[in-house]
Amino acid sequence: xxxxxxxxxxxxxxxxxxxxxxxxxxxxxxxxxxxxxxxxxxxxxxxxxxxxxxxxxxxxxxxxxxxxxxxxxxxxxxxxxxxxxxxxxxxxxxxxxxxxxxxxxxxxxxxxxxxxxxxxxxxxxxxxxxxxxxxxxxxxxxxxxxxxxxxxxxxxxxxxxxxxxxxxxxxxxxxxxxxxxxxxxxxxxxxxxxxxxxxxxxxxxxxxxxxxxxxxxxxxxxxxxxxxxxxxxxxxxxxxxxxxxxxxxxxxxxxxxxxxxxxxxxxxxxxxxxxxxxxxxxxxxxxxxxxxxxxxxxxxxxxxxxxxxxxxxxxxxxxxxxxxxxxxxxxxxxxxxxxxxxxxxxxxxxxxxxxxxxxxxxxxxxxxxxxxxxxxxxx
Numbered sequence: 183x184x185x186x187x188x189x190x191x192x193x194x195x196x197x198x199x200x201x202x203x204x205x206x207x208x209x210x211x212x213x214x215x216x217x218x219x220x221x222x223x224x225x226x227x228x229x230x231x232x233x234x235x236x237x238x239x240x241x242x243x244x245x246x247x248x249x250x251x252x253x254x255x256x257x258x259x260x261x262x263x264x265x266x267x268x269x270x271x272x273x274x275x276x277x278x279x280x281x282x283x284x285x286x287x288x289x290x291x292x293x294x295x296x297x298x299x300x301x302x303x304x305x306x307x308x309x310x311x312x313x314x315x316x317x318x319x320x321x322x323x324x325x326x327x328x329x330x331x332x333x334x335x336x337x338x339x340x341x342x343x344x345x346x347x348x349x350x351x352x353x354x355x356x357x358x359x360x361x362x363x364x365x366x367x368x369x370x371x372x373x374x375x376x377x378x379x380x381x382x383x384x385x386x387x388x389x390x391x392x393x394x395x396x397x398x399x400x401x402x403x404x405x406x407x408x409x410x411x412x413x414x415x416x417x418x419x420x421x422x423x424x425x426x427x428x429x430x431x432x433x434x435x436x437x438x439x440x441x442x443x444x445x446x447x448x449x450x451x452x453x454x455x456x457x458x459x460x461x462x463x464x465x466x467x468x469x470x471x472x473x474x475x476x477x478x479x480x481x482x483x484x485x486x487x488x489x490x491x492x493x494x495x496x497x498x499x500x501x502x503x504x505x506x507x508x509x510x511x512x513x514x515x516x517x518x519x520x521x522x523x524x525x526x527x528x529x530x531x532x533x534x535x536x537x538x539x540x541x542x543x544x545x546x547x548x549x550x551x552x553x554x555x556x557x558x559x560x561x
Contacts, residue, residue, distance in 0.1 A: 251287040251300040253280070253319065253415055256329045274557070277332040278420045281413050290316060291354050295363060297321055299351050304379075306407035309399040313380040315411055316351030318359050320366060320373035322556060323416075331556035332417045334424040336362075336374040337408060339433030341455070341534070343388070344381025349534065351378040356534040361542050371546040372555040374426075375416055379408045381433055390462045391436030392475040397464055401475065404436060405444050422490070423554040428452040428545075430537055435460075435477075441492050442480035445519075449553055450493035452545045454537035455502055458511045481515035489519035493552045496522065497540040499530025523548055 287300035297318060305312045322328050338350040338358065350358050358376070365371035382389050383398040392401040409425065412418055419425070425448050427437035434456025441451040458477055465472040473479055484492070494516075496508045508524055516522035525544045530536035 245292045246289050246298075247291070249289045251289050251298060252284070253287075253323075255279075255417070256324050256326045273330065274332070276420050276424070276554070277330075278413060278418050280415050280417065283414060285411060285415055287317065287415075290351065293354060293359060295321060297359065297363070299354060299359070299378075301351070302411075304407060304411050306399075306403050307410070308406040309393075309402035311383060311398045311400065311403045311407070313383065313403070314346070314348075315380070315408060316348055316376075316378040317412075317415075318351070318376040318378070319416070320363055320375070322366065322373040323375065325558075327558040328556045330559055332419045332424060332554075333375050333556050334372050334426065334553050335409070335412050335416070335418055336376055337404065337425075337427045337437075338376050338378045339381050339391075339404075339427065339429030339436055340378075341429070341431030341433055341532075343385040344433060345383065345385045346380070348378040348380060350376065353534075357538045358534075358541075361538055361546060365542065365546050370550070372550040372553055375412065375418070377408055377412050379404065381429075381436065387464055388432050388462045389464065390460045390475060391439055392460065392462070393471075394462065394464045395468050395471055401440075401443075405440055405447060409447070419554055421554070422447055422449045423552075424449075426450045426452075426549055426553060428454070428541075428549075429456065430454045430534055431456055431532065438494065439475055439477045439480070441494065442477045442484060443475065445484055445490050445492045448492070450495065450549050452495045452497065452541060452549055454497045454540065455499065455504060455532050456496075458507055478511060478515060481511075481520055484520060485515070485518040491519040491521065493549065494520065494522040495545050495548050496524045497527060497537060497545055498524075499527045499532060499536050499540075501530060502532040521552075 285302040285304070287302045289298050290301045291299040293299070297320065299316055299318045301314055301316045303312065304315045323333055338348070340349045349356065362371055362374055362376070366373035381391070382400065389397060389400040391404050393399040427440055427448055428451065429437035431454070434453035435458070437451040438453045438456060438458065441448045460472050460475050496512070498504045498508060505526070512522045512524055525540055527536055527540040530540060
């Protein structure tokens with residue numbers, strides 16, 4: 183059973199992304215006969231024209247696209263006259279400097295605050311899968327005050343097929359980067375580095391962010407190769423306290439599953455409008471392997487082993503439903519080392535804009551409270 187992006191141009195369905203030419207969110211995961219996502223053309227038009235204040239975050243989208251982007255360490259306070267670097271006071275042993283080799287990044291979008299979304303092609307050393315990954319660093323990352331600090335990483339996963347693009351990167355007007363920038367300036371969110379990979383290897387199937395026998399190893403891609411790319415190029419934390427996942431719909435399932443499966447790697451997840459059980463048709467007769475990628479079964483193992491503690495932030499819109507499923511997961515698994523919040527987005531539907539609204543209202547602050555953030559020099 184294949185799952186495409188939805189009706190194409192001229193069908194009266196979803197409008198296309200201004201960057202990639204694909205419907206921006208794609209259908210929901212098809213199991214349980216959930217309806218496809220419809221986004222009105224008027225909404226897209228209003229956003230691109232500046233409705234709701236979003237134009238602030240996209241007027242320079244194409245300025246400098248294709249240029250090389252480097253993430254060299256900024257000059258820290260305490261540089262001596264000869265250009266040498268004074269040793270930081272009380273360095274945090276949890277800080278991991280870029281391990282290399284440096285990837286070749288090209289700018290794909292420039293945002294109004296001067297930050298940029300950049301893209302690279304990653305050949306996964308552990309999964310063997312090759313695909314695009316986009317990154318965004320907050321302004322604080324280049325601030326000399328933070329030159330000796332690491333930054334937390336949020337792996338942002340899209341809904342739909344998440345192929346051939348990741349809409350968190352190709353549609354910055356959804357507002358994720360802006361929300362992180364604004365709320366970190368207010369001190370209610372950490373200034374996350376965003377790493378935005380492809381979710382699936384094609385637009386035919388959902389791979390459940392798992393290593394399904396005989397298929398591309400998308401579980402290893404998300405859990406190993408994508409974090410390794412971040413560690414190679416950015417100042418990150420060695421501990422799981424600096425690592426989280428956020429996803430919508432199909433990406434929400436993958437984020438939930440990865441955190442339950444790898445609590446030693448990830449501290450928490452924001453799961454927006456997602457399923458809680460694997461349902462890819464590619465599992466076929468591989469029930470044992472499917473069970474090994476079932477968040478509920480993984481959660482029970484985590485509870486029995488008494489940790490480590492993880493944080494789950496479920497979000498859903500009142501117009502999309504799904505509360506019963508999420509409440510069931512919370513009731514059965516929200517105990518011991520698994521802490522679960524369930525946040526209801528009033529008037530929210532199954533789309534990225536409403537999920538960003540939920541993250542503004544509660545999700546970013548809640549996740550930030552359980553994670554480790556950067557420290558300025560001398561701070």
